[in-house]
Amino acid sequence: MKKPRILLVDDDEVYLFVTKKILSNLSEEIVINTFTDGEQAIEYISMCLKENVPLPEVILLDINMPFLDGWGFLAEFKKMKPSLSSQNVDIFMVTSSDDPNDLKRAQNFEEITGYVVKPVFEEKLAEILTEVYNKKW
Amino acid sequence: MWNRIIKTSAALYIPLLIFTLVWGYLQKKELITNMGQIQQRNILSKSYNLIDQGMVLIDITSFWSSVTFPASFSDKNQLNPDFLNNYIRTMQGLDVYEQFRLVDLHGNELVRYEKVDQDSMAPADLQNKVDRGYFQAGLSLRKGQVYVSPIELNRENGVLETPHKPVIRGVTPIYDINNAQVGLAVINFNMKKIFDLLKTRISGDNFYLLDKSRNVITTNLSDNVLPHQAQMSPTDSAIKKKLELKKLIFPRDTFFMENGSLWVYQNVRTGFEKDVGMNRYTDMAEIVTDNDWAIIQEIPPTYIRGRLQTIRKNLILFNILTLIVITLIALIYARTQREKKNFVTQLQQKNKQLLSSQAQLKSTNELVKLSNERLQVRNRQLENFSYVVAHNLKAPVTSMSIMVDLLSKSKDQQTFMELFPKLQTISNNISTLTEDVSTYISILNNKELQVENVNLLLLLQEVEKDFVETLLDDDAQDFEIVYKLDAWHSIKSSKFYMKSILQNFLSNAIKYRKSDAPSHIIFESSWENDHKVLYVKDNGLGIDLDRHGDNIFKLYKRFHRNISGKGMGLFIVKSQLEVMDATLEVESEEGVGTTFKITFKRI
Structure with a gap:
């Protein structure tokens, strides 16, 4: 069985550390990649497409980041979508913002699977993973 | 009358x-x-x-x-x-x-x-x-x-x-x-x-x-008969x-x-x-x-007069009657004219009152419009603030809560040892954030802004002096500051804020200049629609506005990875300008340069 791949994009290092830790606790098999801004994440994905590296199945995407924020990432990702072919990527917005404007904006992106307000506890992460991977397997 | x-x-x-x-x-x-x-x-x-x-x-x-x-x-x-x-x-x-x-x-x-x-x-x-x-x-x-x-x-x-x-x-x-x-x-x-x-x-x-x-x-x-043949009497x-x-x-x-x-x-x-x-x-x-x-x-005349007497009497009678009637008509006419005149005067007075109240209304309207604009600005500022609270302030708090959760669940020493330094990071982040937010709040809350006539040229020269050291670096030798302040060079504003704004622009232009070509920044004043406008143009790296347009004036947004920056400068500049009833717009092209346009609503 293929190992699940998860991409964490957030400028909050503490968040990245903690989430990574929780995910490792949930399953040792999960391959986790982290980036501290959208730009790096997009560069990684385009690299994956170029090198034929399988894309992560799940992306936990923060909104508020330097250089390229979550929205910017989504816009760029949308441009790449035609070349994704059959690969399915579930993007979850994970943000500390409970701003209704952000939620509304998120609903306009069909690429987004879910909207999660921080803090993301272990249970929530488990729920997300279950939802994604149960669908697939 | x-x-x-x-x-x-x-x-x-x-x-x-x-x-x-x-x-x-x-x-x-x-x-x-x-x-x-x-x-x-x-x-x-x-x-x-x-x-x-x-x-x-x-x-x-x-x-x-x-x-x-x-x-x-x-x-x-x-x-x-x-x-x-x-x-x-x-x-x-x-x-x-x-x-x-x-x-x-x-x-x-x-x-x-x-x-x-x-x-x-x-x-x-x-x-x-x-x-x-x-x-x-x-x-x-x-x-x-x-x-x-x-x-x-x-x-x-x-x-x-x-x-x-x-x-x-x-x-x-x-x-x-x-x-x-x-x-x-x-x-x-x-x-x-x-x-x-x-x-x-x-x-x-x-x-x-x-x-x-x-x-x-x-x-x-x-x-006497034939008096000339006898004696002529007198x-x-x-x-x-x-x-x-x-x-x-x-x-x-x-x-x-x-x-x-x-x-x-x-x-x-x-x-x-x-x-x-x-x-x-x-x-x-x-x-x-x-x-x-x-x-x-x-x-003889006496007889003729007698005969004419009737005609004369009739004429005099007719004239007297006519005169009476005419005088009455004139009296009525004069009275109507006077009433008309009074009416017109009243009308004019009312008109004047209307005009003055119209003028008052207009000025009130303008005041309302101005306060409306200010309220809108204020609203935007509040939105900005709530954005900052939602995105920046909440982040460390949520991190902390999740860490606390982890710590409470974990019994082993190793986890504690791993997490503890992260608490330090959060604490530092919060303290930085608090300082920055407090700076922002102080700008928003500055009710008694000290406004004076600020000579832009003198202020720019003053600011330029502060950057002399930076400009003396080998790398910065080809940096030129150009003033085109012929249209106007003096603006009613807060000298403190203006200095901070100019410093920010100048510092950005120096920071984000192209390393492979001579660089410049132009400060150019002009008039547009009766408003004073200041253009700040550089030929620096530029920003991809398609990507970053929404975020360019937001807190902690950075657009150039290799250059150190906090993502605070333009956020503060915009906030300070808004407090002074000025707007800030930007045009930019990557590799060509950036033009900021400041429009002062107050003259």
């Missing part, structure tokens, strides 16, 4: 006055013409009376030219006494018949009868008339001719008879059986009675009978003078106004009708005379 009434009345009344005057004049003229025509008819009938008198005289006189006298007729050889007596008896009944005489060729009277009473004649003492005009005129007559003398005062024995007696004489030559002239027959008519008839008045008129040389023969203004002189009328230079039948009187003139000539061949004079004797009389009738 009164001025207006008088003006209006005059405007209405003067044409009416002119009309009434013309009308009055025409009425007067018509009246005078009317009177003149009546007078002319009256005069004409009077002149017929006079002429008829003459005709009777001529008729009676010419009888004697056909009587055959005895040969060598003289006082010795008299006319048949019966014939003479019968003649006298017949003639004494004629009241004007005054004298009958037969005169020989030497002027000696052969027969003389005089009127002695109302209707009786008697023989009188014979006289010689050789030196009298009528005798001389009679001598030159041919057979059948009759001489009519002028009207004269009667003289007896060369002396004026008193009381004066106006007479007219008919003279004709007489002949004997041998058809030899033996003398003259002379008949005197007394003119007194006919004069009395002529002098009757029909309408207060004065009557004058004049002879050829305009001497008064008789008039009803004086008792009255007679005055009358003669009065009759020297300018309009009578050429004597023709007419009437006219002169010296306030109406004068009617008519020529009277004995035998005139015979000359024009009127029937009743066909068998008339041939007349010899130099009588040219004229009748003048004068209607």
